[in-house]
Amino acid sequence: MxxxxxxxxxxxxxxxxxxxxxxxxxxxxxxxxxSFPGVETASPYVASQHFQADRAAQQQLGWQADLTLVEGRLALHLTDAQGQGVAPRTLQLMLRRPTHQASDQQPRLNPEGPGRWTARVDLAPGNWNADLIAEAHDGTGYRLRLPLHVRP
Missing domain, CATH: 1.20.5 (Single alpha-helices involved in coiled-coils or other helix-helix interfaces)
Incomplete structure (x- = not known):
């Protein structure tokens, strides 16, 4: 049919x-x-007014940050232009997924020596952003986003 x-x-x-x-x-x-993680800043226009001055002050510090992850142990090294360890007044590290907030975590950083901190973390495989926020003793802010790739 x-x-x-x-x-x-x-x-x-x-x-x-x-x-x-x-x-x-x-x-x-x-x-x-x-799953949208939200805005980076409440007012991008106001933040842009201070961006160049803040960036110049941060570059004057001459700090370099290095972040590694080996077998669940996160290691942060923060050094000055001469390679000496830096001890900022405040230090904060936030681990974020680039696409959603559900896995965000703020590890407890344990000092291991001048300019060295470690933390135990349990991160799922994939891409992560480590947002480092520190403040020098003179009040200069230091902000840096470090990419981190966790292998399966």
Missing amino acids: KRELTGGHVLAITLAAFGTIIGVNLVMAANAIS
Whole structure:
């Protein structure tokens, strides 16, 4: 028995195809919105007014940061231009996934010597951002985002 393709069949096929596309787009948009980590700053315009001066002051410090992860042990090294360990007044490290907030964590950094800190972390494989925020004893801020790739 041969079936005839009617206008109703074509309409049903078209509606099913577009319905699938629209449904997938709605699911993806809802997932993107629910996992959005948020804004970096409350007012980008105000932050931009101080950016150059803050960057110049940070560069004057001459600090270099190095972050490594070996078998769940995170090691942070912070040195000055002469390679000597730096002891900032305040130090904070936040580990973030680039795409969502659910896995964000702030490890407890344990001092291991001049300019050296370690922490035990349990990070899922993939890409992470380590946001380092420190303040020198003269009040100069130091902000740096270090990429970190965790292998499976």
